[in-house]
Amino acid sequence: MKKPGLKLNDISRNAAEPLTEINLDELTPLPPPYDKIEEQPGFKRLTEDQAERLVHNLDGVVSTAALPEPQDKEEEEKYVGQFLSGMKKLLSKENNWTFLQPLLLSLDYCAQCQTCNDACPIYLASGRNDLYRPTYRSEVFRRLVEKYARPLGRLRARLSGDDIELNWATVSRLYELSYRCNLCRRCAQSCPMGVDNALLTRELRKLFSQELGWAPKELHEKGTVLQLAVGSPTGLRPDVAKDNLQFLDEDFSEATGLDIHTPWDKKGADVLLIHSAGDIISFPESPISFSVICNAAGISWTLSSEIGGYDGVNYGLFYDDVQLARVARCHAEIARDLGVKKIVMGECGHQHKAFMTVADRTLTGDLNIPRESSMTFLENIVFGGKIKFDPAKNDFPVTLHDPCNVVRNLGIVEPQRRILRYLCPQFREMTPHGVDNYCCGGGGGLSVMSDVNFTDWKVHVAGRMKFQQVLAAFADRPGPEVKKYLCAPCLNCKLQFRDIFEYYGVKEKSGIIAGGLAELIVNAMTGLKKPFISWEDPA
């Protein structure tokens, strides 16, 4: 249960006891027909065996099963020591020039006014659980930095009573707590000082990853490392990627009556398009839609089957600068070697942010190839006149989810809306929307993390505000008999929606499906045998 008045230095006490527990009746209520808690899937607790083996001292949720538990005092001191050495490196120019100025400013200028908390969807959804305040995590980190990395820190901490003990409890809880944030940056938007709690969260994750080697396996070992080794965190190898897309080309050509062909490795093409490879496996309508659209518009384009060339994800954005740079450079090198004029981001939010802005300054020399969003790319095609559309084919309620990394972080707001206003007669906005949107709950890498009982936390807590928004956007036609489309131009967001919808039976109870933007465009094209978008299961 929610611990009333959780104190900052509670984080260092009672290493084995969770600081809080998630109970569905303490979360903000959902609207009908999802309001009855007895009808909702319960919150998955750890089994007895898991509770014995796994570190779960934060909130009974485990993101990283492999988090090592120290066997003796010596091992505990080793981890504490590594945390401190990591902290010093984080504050040094040589090791952290990439984010030193933003980090120091966010550490030093917080006025502790608590304005940011009410902007945080996780804090609100949790029923205002103190543990999930952006400021809780940041202030603990801040005080540790003050105490251990600033002159007379220990003395000042003891005198001021702002002391936080650095021990195993603190280190392990800070680690897990850094994965209870979507990095959505709504807190940063509301801060009068310009302090950025999401940045502090990411710096914490980076400290753990780059110094202690701790990171969720879905992000690192089976994430960036796997991507650099075989081509994609999904494990999709180049030959399998090509084979799969060939199968899809044929399968969809049959279904649509169009002649769909996806080009690979065309040197000198104008455009290198990089999808999130997971779409090929889980949302194949998306890459196929791009193939249909690009070919119909006569674009000179290609995919790449080089390792790293067909998967635009860059999980390093979430937790690690070294991996961020490696993946970004890998993508840029492939584009350079193909001799394309520009790289277009697929419908993947964090790919946009990692490749177009954050890692931009790591792509020096001939790696600095122009990079564009699929939103502007598609807008140019839709209004370019080469393809004929009939918006009446999209005559069902459509709302738009704004992926944080495309909209709030890059300011790409209108192009996708212009498309939707044109092609979807029943398009309606969520509230709030645009740069004020709520995160889907899968941001910051959480979408691909599903170990132990983490999915339950993602679905019930992180995604709750978004779920409320989606239902509210369709409140005028809520029943399952009205087929409704949640347009989410980002694979991680679609995955999160898939998880939420599965948990709550949303397709059956409310008739809502989630999909990308490209599918809506194809669905409106004249000349298709039958609708491209289907609310039925694939047969």
Next chain:
Amino acid sequence: MSGIGWHIFTFSALGVALLLLFYRTVRLVRLPLHLRWELAPIPHEKGKSRYGGSYLEEYEWWRHPHRKSFFGPIFYMAQEILLLRAIWRHNRGLWPLTFALHTGIYLIILMLALQALNAILAATGVPPAVLGTFRAIAAVLAAAGYLLGAVGAAGLILKRALDADLRPFSSVARYVNLAFLLAVFVSGIYAFFTVADFSAEVSLFIKGLFSGDAATGLSAPLAAHAIILILFALYLPFTGMIHFVAKYFTYHEIRWNDTPLDKEMEGKLGRLMGQPVTWSAAHAGADRPKSWTETAAGEGHEKAGS
């Protein structure tokens, strides 16, 4: 204090304060170039800042010059500085008190500036009637400033101590800063309502400071206020209250820093990327000394630890 005691005290305190402020500002300026971390809405985006759009919405954005608004950021910062815009929008309950505090500070600064101007003009033979008007305005600014500031500072101390949201996070430093500010305003109120002609005395004092007049002095209440105020000015640059400088960086250098990679940056990046990286995790490859570039470019296709 007598003789040139006031001069020594005032100018040395203010001198140290300015030097420290300058030093802390320079340290912020000299922090290395960082990776982009911008955040919409960015007010310099011409024609788009209403909804938070950026130049990245333009088709093939690199082919056009980036159309920036000059007044957009200025208007935004004016709202932020004078009207506490972010607090108004996102934390309305806190706004009255923090607005009172900040406006109080601004009015006192304005009052002192006006008095300084008055002192300079007096030496140039401006008619006494004009000077008298300035002093009258300064008096109004002083009264309003001290009263508003005191209400703001006292109110914020109470709010931090009583509000369940604020109390756990309000470190001792916060209370010390607010208490010091309160002392400035309260001593100002006391001085204002006890001395014969507040504005005239302040005016005379400042003139004396500028002219080096050894007869410069203040009545006891004003002397107390002046000492507290000058000590506060000395204390200020040691604290986070210099957020008025830091905010230039958090906004302009980070949130609104959306400049794509250019030749000037590449020069700086070359030096930064050549520095040694000593992170310990296996994948960061600190088994031997490596530069940032080597770390980022080297083991692209190897498995961690190999």
Next chain:
Amino acid sequence: MAQMELAGNTYEVDENGFMQETDLWSEDVARAYAAKENVSELTEEHWTALKYLRTYYLNNGICPMIRRLIKETGYNLRKLYDLFPEGPAQSACKWAGVPKPTGCV
């Protein structure tokens, strides 16, 4: 690493119950997994799907996409959910002794 008793032996599994050493799989393991989900008998149709899934994984290092599974087996999604209670991704992959898919899938 967690452990699970299947068909009389103990195997290393991840926290969602997926086998970590796929080479140790046997048809008995599949039956044991199925029994845990209250499927007492594996029919011809179960084996068609499981064999296709496992072979595809061993050749390609990744589970086949749903569309492919549907096309190759001739079973639509409803039928797959009838055969495998938690669905093809959760149940079928698990019973076939194949690791849980990673990344954005």
